[in-house]
Amino acid sequence: MNYIYINCGTTTSRGYLVRDGKPSGYVSKVVGTKDSSLSGGNDILLAGLREIYDVLIDRNGLFERDIESVWISGMATSPFGITEIPHMTMPVNAQKMYDESVTFYEESYFDRELRLLRGVKNVPDGTVVDLENIEYISSIRGEEIDIVGLLSSNYTPEGPFVVVAPSSHTQFCYVKDGALTDILSSFTGELRYALSRDTMLYGEQEHGDVAMTEQFVRKGCEYLRKYGFCRAVQIVHGANTFGILSKAERTQILNGIITGSVTDLLAQHISKKWTDVEEIVIFGGKPYIEAYQILLKDTLPSMPVRLITDINGNSFALSGFLELLKIEENAAH
Numbered sequence: 001m002n003y004i005y006i007n008c009g010t011t012t013s014r015g016y017l018v019r020d021g022k023p024s025g026y027v028s029k030v031v032g033t034k035d036s037s038l039s040g041g042n043d044i045l046l047a048g049l050r051e052i053y054d055v056l057i058d059r060n061g062l063f064e065r066d067i068e069s070v071w072i073s074g075m076a077t078s079p080f081g082i083t084e085i086p087h088m089t090m091p092v093n094a095q096k097m098y099d100e101s102v103t104f105y106e107e108s109y110f111d112r113e114l115r116l117l118r119g120v121k122n123v124p125d126g127t128v129v130d131l132e133n134i135e136y137i138s139s140i141r142g143e144e145i146d147i148v149g150l151l152s153s154n155y156t157p158e159g160p161f162v163v164v165a166p167s168s169h170t171q172f173c174y175v176k177d178g179a180l181t182d183i184l185s186s187f188t189g190e191l192r193y194a195l196s197r198d199t200m201l202y203g204e205q206e207h208g209d210v211a212m213t214e215q216f217v218r219k220g221c222e223y224l225r226k227y228g229f230c231r232a233v234q235i236v237h238g239a240n241t242f243g244i245l246s247k248a249e250r251t252q253i254l255n256g257i258i259t260g261s262v263t264d265l266l267a268q269h270i271s272k273k274w275t276d277v278e279e280i281v282i283f284g285g286k287p288y289i290e291a292y293q294i295l296l297k298d299t300l301p302s303m304p305v306r307l308i309t310d311i312n313g314n315s316f317a318l319s320g321f322l323e324l325l326k327i328e329e330n331a332a333h
């Protein structure tokens with residue numbers, strides 16, 4: 001049987017073809033819910049997701065009728081996605097993700113049923129969210145399936161651990177007894193994107209991948225702690241004004257500033273709330289995730305910190321989806 005699975009992101013969406021339980025195709029496209037928010041409608045997103053679906057089918061010599069079902073996780077269920085579906089409550093494991101999936105008939109671009117996987121929030125259903133409690137509430141849409149995939153792999157530590165998932169937003173996910181149990185979300189990658197694309201920093205920063213080195217990442221974090229966010233960023237600009245450092249070095253300092261603001265937060269959270277954490281697992285596919293490892297090792301020197309590179313064609317999200325397929329197939333027998 002053939003299945004298509006798409007993980008819809010804020011910035012990028014990634015699609016996979018699974019044939020007889022085996023991954024057989026991968027396509028990614030820079031399209032996500034940020035496009036819906038910027039354009040005021042979800043046409044760009046839906047057209048992009050449809051393109052991923054078409055490419056996976058065409059490249060593999062298939063027809064639409066050959067696809068048993070199409071599954072979509074991530075930001076597709078956000079207000080800027082395909083259709084809004086509320087987050088699930090924790091704890092979350094593969095079975096819960098499967099049980100709480102929602103079938104939705106998408107008329108305009110797919111003209112077929114989609115199985116939408118819901119995101120997760122860290123408060124019970126029925127919680128009235130207001131100005132007083134919003135600061136304690138976090139949510140994810142997409143990282144939960146990465147965690148299901150991670151839990152199915154041999155990378156998982158025994159005791160409680162925190163998964164660090166840096167991307168458009170950095171999600172700290174607390175995992176205990178085989179389930180996602182708490183979340184702390186921060187607005188990182190999108191902030192960095194805005195700063196490096198739409199400000200003076202544009203011509204002063206490297207825009208491709210840059211390897212992170214301790215010296216510059218630490219410097220950024222040091223500026224942040226000493227002067228606060230705005231002055232720290234101004235120092236990066238100043239380095240250009242006064243003609244010192246390369247673009248790549250300034251980029252690393254900016255990364256140290258943004259990453260430092262959330263690694264310090266994580267350290268605080270571990271000391272106050274997630275006190276039994278035994279290990280931190282950072283995952284992602286880009287070199288910038290190394291900034292997290294550098295700063296966490298400094299900030300929490302006695303905590304084991306593991307970095308797991310999630311190469312796109314072989315992602316934890318896909319492994320998570322394969323876990324859900326096993327549940328689906330067992331349910332069918």
Ligand SMILES: Nc1ncnc2c1ncn2[C@@H]1O[C@H](COP(=O)(O)OP(=O)(O)OP(=O)(O)O)[C@@H](O)[C@H]1O
Nearest residue numbers: 009010011012032142167168169189190192193288
């Ligand atoms: N060097 C970097 N430092 C920090 N963030 C970065 C860096 N390079 C890229 N990013 C951020 O990563 C994000 C893009 O990541 P990706 O393409 O994985 O997005 P996504 O899958 O849509 O994210 P999400 O899963 O959060 O919805 C952008 O917000 C971008 O600014």
Ligand SMILES: O=C(O)C(=O)C[C@@H](O)[C@H](O)CO
Nearest residue numbers: 010078119139140141142169
């Ligand atoms: O719950 C939501 O609607 C989000 O915006 C979650 C978002 O941060 C994703 O997890 C992407 O990282």
